[in-house]
Amino acid sequence: MAFHRQAKHKARKKHVCDWCGKLILKDCFYFYSVGVTDGDFSTLKTHTECNDQIKWTLDKTIAEPGEYDLNQLRDLYSEMNE
Ligand SMILES: [Zn+2]
Numbered sequence: 001m002a003f004h005r006q007a008k009h010k011a012r013k014k015h016v017c018d019w020c021g022k023l024i025l026k027d028c029f030y031f032y033s034v035g036v037t038d039g040d041f042s043t044l045k046t047h048t049e050c051n052d053q054i055k056w057t058l059d060k061t062i063a064e065p066g067e068y069d070l071n072q073l074r075d076l077y078s079e080m081n082e
Contacts, residue, residue: 001035001036001037001042001054001058001065001066001068001069001070001073002035002036002037002058002065002066003033003034003035003036003058004033004034004035004036004041005033005034006031006032006033006034006051007031007032007033008029008030008031008032008048009029009030009031009032010027010028010029010030011024011025011026011027011028011029011030012026013026014026015030015045016045017030017045017046017047017050018044018045018046018070019044019046019047019050019051019053019054019070019074020046020047020050022047024045024046024047028047029048030045030046030047030048031045031046031047031048031051032044032045033045033046033051035070036065036066037066037067037068037069037070038066038067038069039066042069042070044070053077054070054073054077056077057073057074057076057077057080058073060076060080061073061076
């Protein structure tokens with residue numbers, strides 16, 4: 001996945017984080033991102049710290065941007081942090 005566009009928002013209602021699966025509570029800041037995987041666009045909402053984890057994982061992978069989807073990135077992240 002590569003980020004196509006990204007904006008920081010303040011939650012007006014509860015959301016579920018696409019990275020960790022936990023709630024993004026009302027009034028918390030979160031990232032709304034448009035990601036690209038294999039030419040397909042997907043939107044995701046993530047906690048700010050989860051967004052950092054995604055960026056970290058993208059930095060560490062030697063794959064082409066857009067090669068991995070979010071689930072694969074999450075696997076890579078947990079492998080690298082064992
Ligand atoms: Zn999260």
